Amino acid sequence: MTEPLTTPAHIAQSIGLTTEEVFVGHHAGAAKAMRLENVTVTFGGRAAVRGVTFDAYQREVTALIGPSGSGKTTLLRALNRMHDTVRSAAVTGTVMLGDTDVYGRSTDPTLLRSRVGMVFQRPNPFPTMSIYENAVAGLRFNGVRKKSLLDEAAESSLVAAALWDSVRDRLKVHASTLSGGEQQRLCIARALAVEPEVLLMDEPTSALDPIATKRIEELIGELKDRVTIIIVTHNMQQAMRVSDRCAFLLMGEDRTGELIEFNSTSKLFSEPDDPRTLDYINGRFG
C-alpha cells in the first residue's frame, strides 16, 4: 500500500513534476512567452530597476506588484522598448520574446511593438478618430488597407474587449464620447486588433471606478487564452484576482527596484518564500 497523497510535494512526486508546477496547475514544459534575464533599466547612469529575472508563461497572467518606486512600470516599459524615446535611458540584460531578442541588433522596435501590445494607466484613445478608426489604428499603422480585413478585425477585437454590443451602432462616433471604462476597453480592443503575442497592462484600472474596474478584471480572465498578459498593479487584491504568477518588486536601500520574489500567485499570497513579501502582503509597509 502507498501512503495517501496529501501534500503538494507528494502529488508532484507521484506524477513526476516539481512542487512549483503543481501549485500553478501547469504541465511540464509550459511555453514561455517572454523571458527576462538580469534586466536592468538605467536613466542617466542611475539604475531604476536592477537585475530582474523571471519568465512569463503563455496562457497566463503575470502580475508585477510592489510599492511605488519599486520600478514596476519602468520594468514593464522595457518589455516593448518604450524607453527607446528617452535618450538617457538604457536597458541591459536580456529580454526574449519567444525566439526574438527584444534588444537584438536586428530587431525593429516598431515591429516588436506590434507583437507586444500595451494598455496604459489612463485610457488614451485617439480623440480625433472614431471608435472604428481607433480599433483598427494599429492595423493601419502596420499597412493593412483592405476594408474587409479592417471590418473583421474591428468587430472581433471589440467583441473580445466586451465592447461590441454597446458600440456596434455608433462605430463612427468619436471615441471621446465613451465613458472612461469604455475608453479603456477600446484601448484594449485597439491593442488586440494587431494580434500581439503579449499584452502589457500598466495599472489599467487606476483611473476607473469600481464597476469599470471589475469589468476590466473579468476581461483579463477571458483574454488570457488568447494573449499572454503581464500586468502592473498597485492593488494586491487585483493581483490575487487576475494573475497566475506574481513578481514582487521592492525598492532597495540605494533607491533601486529589485525583484524580491517570483512565484505562483497562490503561493506568494499564502506562504511566500521571502519575509519581505510577507510583510508587504500583510500591509506592514507600502
Place this chain on the structure above:
Amino acid sequence: MAGGIFAVLLIAFVVAMATQAVPAFSKLGVSFLWGSNWDPAHNHFGVLPFAVGTIETTVIAVALAVPIGLGTALALAYLAPRRLRAPLSTAVELLAAVPSVVYGLWGLVAVAPLFRTTVEPQLTSVLGWTGLLGGPNQGVGLLLAGVILFIMVLPTMVAISRDVLAAVPHDQVEGAMALGATRWQVLRKVIVPGARVGLLGAFTLATGRALGETVAVALVIGNSAHLAPSLKANAGTIPSLIVSSFGEASGTQLNVLFAAALVLLVVGIGVNALARVFVRSVKRSGAASVTVA
C-alpha cells in the same frame, strides 16, 4: 470688461471707415468695388485690381507658409536634435520681431535682384507652360511681394504651430508607438490631427497678417493699378494702394480709399469669423477634447 473695450474699438473702426466711405458710395454706387479701371485723374476708381492683388499675394504667402511652416514647426517640436531646438526656436521668434519696413527694404535691395537674375528665369523655364509667368524678369512684382509676405508670416506660423504641436498629450504619442507606429506615422496620424484646432489658429493669423501687410508690400510689388497679367508683373494691393496714394488723395479719391479700407476690414473680420466657426464645429464633434473618467 476688456472684451467690451475691444468690441467698442472694433465698432469705432467700422464707423470711422464707413463715415469716410459713404460719399464714395453715394457718388459712385457700389460698382467701383469691382470696377477694373483705376484712373483718379479721370474719375475712374475701380478697386478690383487691388482686391485681386491682395488675394493673390496672400494666397502665394499662405500656400508657401502652410507646408513650410508646418514642416519647420514639426522639426522644432519633434525632429531636430534636442540641443538645437531652443536656439532655432529663439531665432524664429526674433524673426517675428523684425519691423516690416526692414523686410520690405531687404526685399527691394537684396531679393529683387536675385529674383531678376536667377529665380524668375529659372521658374519661367520650369513652369512657363502654365502661362502664369509671362513678361520680362524684373524682380519686383506680384511674385516677389508674395514671397516676402511668406517670409514675414513664417515666424508667426512656425512659433504658434510649434507650440500647439508640442502640446499634443504625450500619452497619445505613446499610444500610437505602442501599436507599432513609425515616427512618421505618429507625426502624421496623431500629432498633426491632434493639433489641428491650434494649427487653424496659426493659419488664420498668418492669413490676416498677409492680407493687411502694407509697407513691405508697397516697396516690392511695383505699384501698378492694372490687373497683373503675370506673376512677374507689377501689381498693387489694397493696403499698398492706400499707403502709396493717400498723401496726394483728396475728394472722391479719398472717400474711395476709405471704402477700400472698409472692404479690407470686413474681409479680415470675415476670415477670423470663418475660422472661429470651423474651430467650434471641430470642438463640438468632440475632437478637441480628451475625456478621462
